[in-house]
Amino acid sequence: MHVQVSSILGRVDRWLGEYLADAVTAGSAPLDVAAWTVPGEPGGAGEPVAFADVPDPATFAPAVPGFEWGRPWGTTWFQVSGRVPAGWAPDDRHRVELSLDLGFDGAKPGFQCEGLVRTPAGRVVKGLEPRNHHVPLEAGPGELFAFLVEAAANPDLSGGDDFKGARAYAPTPLGDPRSAPDAPLYRLGRLEIRRVDTEVERLVREVTVLRGLALELSEHEPRRAALLAGLDHALDELDPGDPAAAAPAARAVLAPLRASPAAASAHRIVATGHAHIDSAWLWPSRETVRKVTRTFANVVDLMDRDPDAVFTSSSAQHFAWLKRQEPELYSRVKQRVAEGRIVPVGNMWVESDVNMPSGESLARQLLQGTRFFEREFGSRSDVGWLPDSFGYPGALPQLLRKAGLRWFFTQKMCWNDSNPMPHHTFLWEGIDGTRILTHFPPNNTYSGDMRPTELARSVRNFADHAGASHSLMPFGYGDGGGGPTREMMWDARLQSDLEGSPRVRFGTADALFGTIEREYASPPVWSGEMYLEFHRGIYTSQARTKRGNRRNEQLLVEAELWSASATLRTGAPYPYDELDELWQEVLLLQFHDILPGTAIAWVHREAEASHERVTERLEGLIETALRALAGEGTRSLAVNAAPFAASGVPAFGGAADEAAAAAVAATALPDGGVELASPGLRVVITANGLIAHVVDLASGRDLVPPGLAANLPQLHVDAPAKWDAWDLDRSYRANAVDLVDGTVTLRADGSVRIERAFGSSRLTQTVTVVDSAVHIRTVVDWHERRRMLKLAFPLDVHAQDAAYETQFGYVRRPLHANTSWDAARYEVCAHRWVHVGEPGFGVAVANDGVYGHDVTRDSIDGRVVTTVRQSLLRAPTFPDPDADQGRHAFTTVLAPAPTTDEALRAGARLGAPLRRITGAAAPVPVVTVTGVDGAPTSAVVSAVKLADDRSGDLVVRVYESRGARTRATLRADLAVAEVRECDLVETPLADGTTAVVDDGGDGTGIVLRPFEVLTLRVRGNHT
Known part of the structure; x- marks a missing residue:
């Protein structure tokens, strides 16, 4: 039997790799191609260029297959043009499209050259990646067409698929255009117009899925034998010289196998399109902007052609980049968001590292991201989304919940090198006692491709079958690989209700979590941090990037403190826009491959320069505010902003x-x-x-x-x-x-x-x-x-x-x-x-x-x-x-x-630091927090700022630092009309101010639970 199985599989593989692969293309014709290389140092001023700055394509030089292009990190624009062959009349079995191979190789999508296709007028059409390089064509027989392609010559630093190759760990000069060689990296492949036989195309998907399913089943299962026999009989219908002729007959043989339904008890998988894109890693953030554009172009095109497609996307920064770079495409994305098909999640500015940023920084990741989503899309997500950060601190459940998030999704903990996490669906309890429903995808990836082996892995790995029956599968090529593809969509539909397979349906993370809440009455609890038993060097690599982060997150809080004090005391303008800009720059640099020190040299060179610029600007804001507070005078003054109240020492001494x-x-x-x-x-x-x-x-x-x-x-x-x-x-x-x-x-x-x-x-x-x-x-x-x-x-x-x-x-x-x-x-x-x-x-x-x-x-x-x-x-x-x-x-x-x-x-x-200035009187912050009646308190001030909604309200955040209950008194040096508790994104709580106690007008009494974070809005009589 083993010999027979091997023979059948060998036969299937040859048909898939040779005869059927060739037969998908019913006809093809070459395109006319011309090229223009953007001058200047890659990544330098003027490179890459905006579409408006591309010269007339008539001036491009002719290019032929094998044309060498793309020095590392450089950009080349191609014009591709042609005429649809007259004999290619549309019919029910064929589709006409372009296939543009920029020189793709076998490396993982997202880690080599990529392209963006535009119409001659500049409208974004679609991205080009190694496994998704078709371009839809609306032209009819005999009609001319033309497109422009912006091709990015990103070098492959991955070392091959899954990073298992030895060269993945070898030092390379390719990580910085200053050290990279000038030789072209790529050769153009086939750029052609194709007539696709959709019947053969469907047969390929069906054979691929059924073959994959057979390999996941036990050799003793009747279903496995039936699948192998059916595949063998289906191929009997075909002629290698003309596979297309009998493709319908072969599909008919497979039809009963496709129609056999999954077991009633089969595991349920909610499949959601996804394209995890690192905001910088083996490429700079400049290139991430283009990866985001290419990915969203693919997603919008897929949704235009497939009504089942849904797409989950995090990182407000990515949407902001798209809005700035491609407003027309962004408008199409916003429409899909309004329809509920593109689903923003996470509510963070970027998918941050969450071990090293301060608590205030994580609060601002959530504030900036949520505010962007609410402003742009009119809503915020319920799902926290950090699939790739390197471990998760025990403070995070409280921060997520206090930012309005109900659920949390990640998968990185499957990378543990010693101890597997015992659950995939559970309640995660933070250091303060807050719990949040958490889910890990049991297929151990956020970039699935809907192969049967991935679905089977989900069933094998899922640790909570006794109480839960659903899991999430984010699918799609990430990091600029193009996101979900039509082939993945077809494969998912084939496995939606297939004997031997878990059931699959397209949906969103919200829908998955809602189902879990309804069916899983008593999930297990994981208490405390989720320490990643892997990647332990990230706490030390690239020390300058880390020190810049620590310095600037402290300066940002200090700048807000003194600026708010100056505004409320002297009427000085509050620098809302500049503080937003500086926070967003620092938050970007907290991305989970920048702050951990795991990106290429180019990224860290730019991060260090960015931190220096931010420091200089923040020092300027602090100096301006302190001078306004100190007033005119010649006294030598010294101040600092250390929150020493925790030990009974008044804050802001020095x-x-x-x-x-x-x-x-x-x-x-x-x-x-x-x-x-x-x-x-x-x-x-x-x-x-x-x-x-x-x-x-x-x-x-x-x-x-x-x-x-x-x-x-x-x-x-x-x-x-x-x-x-x-x-x-x-x-x-x-x-x-x-x-x-x-x-x-x-x-x-x-x-x-x-x-x-x-x-x-x-x-x-x-x-x-x-x-x-x-x-x-x-x-x-x-x-x-x-x-x-x-x-x-x-x-x-x-x-x-x-x-x-x-x-x-x-x-x-x-x-x-x-x-x-x-x-x-x-x-x-x-x-x-x-x-x-x-x-x-x-x-x-x-x-x-x-x-x-x-x-x-x-x-x-x-x-x-x-x-x-x-x-x-x-x-x-x-x-x-x-x-x-x-x-x-x-x-x-x-x-x-x-x-x-x-x-x-x-x-x-x-x-x-102790700051020395001259003036009339030492500046004093507008807010102090002290113990009640002089008693010690473990309440610590984390932030004092003006509310982001520009209402003039003062926002004060305090936390309990000792792990004990404590009382404190907050005093604000203004005529206070109201003090209300709000969430981390500064929205007053609907259920009142339970943590705030009025103590008779002499300040506001605060009662804090162990490690509780409390955010207050203080409204003055003038607002």
Whole structure:
């Protein structure tokens, strides 16, 4: 039987690949082709060009099949023209269309050349991709036609389908037009007009689907035998010399097999068209703009021809790009949105990384995206949509729900390398207790193609059959591959009710979640973060991009604070438009292949430049607002914007920092070391620059264990098995070098300078003591390859777990490796601080732009040592061969911290620089949050701004930082008419202000649950 099966399959495959493939085309004729290459450096000024700037096609040079075109990242315009053959009269069996092969190869769609077809008048017709390069033609027999094609010579950096080829990980100069070679990448293939035999075309789809289904069934199932026998008999009807003649007869043989229905208990799949498009990755965002255009062109064309087609699309930024670049196509997209066939989802500006952006940044992703969808389409989605982000923090369920989202969709967790997630449909519970219904597609992709093997995988993998019967399958080629195709639509319909297959229907994610809610009465609960056991290197790669993000998200909040205060106090205009523009630029750079450091060199070069421009503009806004608040005068003033209320210290102070720094005594020791002493600490630095002692004078405890030293740089070999910029393999720990050789200099200002050289790099540190904290400024001139630099702090703390700051709170992770889940978290994300403690004592390690950390515990002669390490730098070579080369600067704070409150204060101070201005009086923010009657509070201000609707209302966001219930008082320096709770997108809640308590007019009383985020609209009497 096995021989017979192999024989049948071999026969089917030859017919599909040779005889039937050729017979689909009933006739063809070549086109006239001419070309014009856009001059200038690819990606430079004037390249690519707008349609209006394309010269007269009459000036294009003739091109023939095999014509070489497209230096990397360049653009070539082609004119294709011809006449429909006179004998091609329309009939019920044939279709006339163009087939334009720009030189496509076998690489994955979206990772090679692409094209956009326009009419001579400029109207967008359709995109061209490797598996979707037909162009509809309305001309009749004997009529002339012409089109223009904008062809993008994007190089293939993927290394082949599914990124399994070795060249996927090799350094390449193609990631930046400055280093890419000039030689053309592509040769034109066949550009022709075709007469398509639709009967053969349908036969091809039916044979393909039935063959695929047969291979998914057990060899003992009668249905499998029937399918193979039926395919064999259908081919008996055909003549290899003229397959088209008997195509109807072959289809008739297959008809009973197609008509046999699925089992009543069959799994149900909701199929929705999709085309996940990375906002930048192996291409710059400039190219994403064109990928978006090409994809939407394909989707609109498909919908014009197939009434069943629906399409799910996220990222307000993508719609905004389309509106700006192609307003006519955008109007067609808006019409399909109004019909419910193109469905915007996610309500975010881009599909952001969600581990590293601040809580306020995630709130703005949702604010900016939701506001765009409401303004443009008149509605917002119920579905959170992040299929490709690299893990999901425990703060996210609350943020999604408070932005009005009911459900959450992702699939990335199927990439775990150690522990599979136990469910596909479940309630995800965040750190505050908020739950959101969540679904993973069991076929483990957001870019399905409707093959039987994918449907069968959905059934095999689905972990919740006992309670649920539905799953989602997003299908379509992504990343510029063209989205859903007509072939996928045909295959889905063939499998809609087919014996041996799950049932398939076209629909939307909303419909799927609605069905789940109705049928799944008690879904299981997953509590806390969804840590991705993969891609652990993303917390460190491309450090400059990460530091720029941290700096600018803090400056944005500060600019809003001072600008709102200046507007309400002095009448200065509030910079709504500029703040929107700057937020949107930073939010784009938080995309899940930009902020994680996993894009090509071009992307990160532009990201760093963008961050520098944003910083400059924000500093200007802050200075303007502070000058307006300070007024005319000559007094020297100092202010900052640190939200210190969590520890009982009034917010927005800062002068104390200078006073404390001035009280430090520095003493050179006989052994070449240095002692630094402040009223709070005694610090001993050894002659080679390590920190031997950090004695907390209040408790008498030394933070550093006996015989060990902190501030220890460690260099690791970092050569992951694949995915260089993404992955940090556990094996990196097997190779470590302690960088202990160094020189120490006591400087005149009382600071200590430490210098080290290693490999081709240099490391310089400046150590100071500020009150009860050690500040370490580390500058690295980094020129290593495939290495990782960490900074280690062994601590004399008996910690069971560590607290790591996350958005609007923190997450605790155990320090043991008792389970495979614990062992897999060997590199984790933290924002501004990590805290380790034991009852009555603890230590904070804070940073100004680092995200990757590891914390371990060891026992030395029965004494537990807890080591906190910051991951400062990596040196991957793919996709950017020069990632992180050059100069970097980091600030680390080491401080006694009995609780996480002190850790929060240490981290917040690093992001709130002391600003010196001159004026009449020190600026004071328009809002303060303090404890009730002077009592401590863990309520922290996250944002103070004017409402986006430009009503003049003040928006204040606070959160609970400790994981405990707390009370606080909000005071606004204006005549308050009303304070109302609203959602993250600033819409007042319909059910009142349950979290806000009026305390008699002396401010507004606030009651917060553990880690709760509360957004308030304050309306003044003037509004």
